[in-house]
């Protein structure tokens with residue numbers, strides 16, 4: 001479970017790349033070049049920490065819409081993301097039919113989710129059951145927001161996974177809001193992890209702004225799942241630093257002071273401090289990473305700009321397809 005120095009720096013890099021890509025999506029939206037963006041800014045540490053605790057490509061993931069950093073760790077590329085944002089041909093998750101950020105990736109065992117929140121959780125429980133029945137050495141990670149833990153699907157999935165000791169990790173990315181609804185109007189307990197005791201599984205709350213704390217917590221849950229000890233519910237605490245989506249104005253329900261205060265616990269700042277104190281990161285290295293990220297984001301934007309839109313005739317596939325074409 002000990003992370004090498006190189007891996008620790010790589011984890012910071014993944015957070016940084018995700019952040020710069022996400023920021024560019026906001027710019028493109030405000031320029032009128034893309035129609036919609038839903039952001040993962042502020043949630044990168046939880047996503048990268050969790051991804052690095054998996055055997056990527058072997059384990060299964062049923063993610064949710066904020067998981068850009070998680071998906072990048074699984075092999076999704078900036079070009080893939082820009083194709084999705086632009087609705088262009090070649091977009092790998094659905095050929096540009098889905099909304100952006102409804103991730104899926106066959107080679108990464110990442111399963112697409114639908115727009116109703118928490119529906120990815122029963123999928124995870126089902127995959128967990130299949131893994132158990134086939135006696136495979138695999139686990140499933142599913143993620144969701146704290147607001148989504150009010151959903152029936154979530155309770156059903158967690159209950160089922162707990163009863164049958166399924167190898168599932170439920171990671172709640174508690175960013176304090178469900179659009180305009182604050183967490184204390186969503187649940188009467190202080191943490192979504194407290195809900196675990198009513199369903200008979202372990203519940204752990206972790207600082208979701210510290211990539212390494214999340215890594216350790218998820219790695220332990222993964223080890224338990226592989227050892228047949230069943231599921232774990234993890235709540236990663238963080239703050240949604242942007243509005244809910246490009247169509248939301250968060251000034252109507254929270255103060256600027258509150259948002260500014262939360263920026264002190266920006267996952268990039270937290271990660272940078274830890275790595276600098278360990279002597280693993282310095283300004284020169286960060287400058288190099290920033291340059292690399294900018295090049296990759298610029299390249300992705302150009303690539304998507306030049307890509308054609310999907311063929312109109314393709315709109316009927318796969319709804320009316322006679323054969324299943326595999327992408």
Ligand SMILES: Cc1ncc(C[n+]2csc(CCOP(=O)(O)OP(=O)(O)O)c2C)c(N)n1
Pocket residue numbers: 066115116117144145146147148149173175177178179240244
């Ligand atoms: C069943 C359902 N109800 C309402 C919505 C509209 N909706 C989309 S995202 C969202 C907020 C979810 O909040 P949370 O689970 O905390 O995730 P976050 O967006 O904060 O990451 C809502 C209400 C939906 N997609 N599905």
Ligand SMILES: [Mg+2]
Pocket residue numbers: 145146147173174175176177178179
């Ligand atoms: Mg939320």
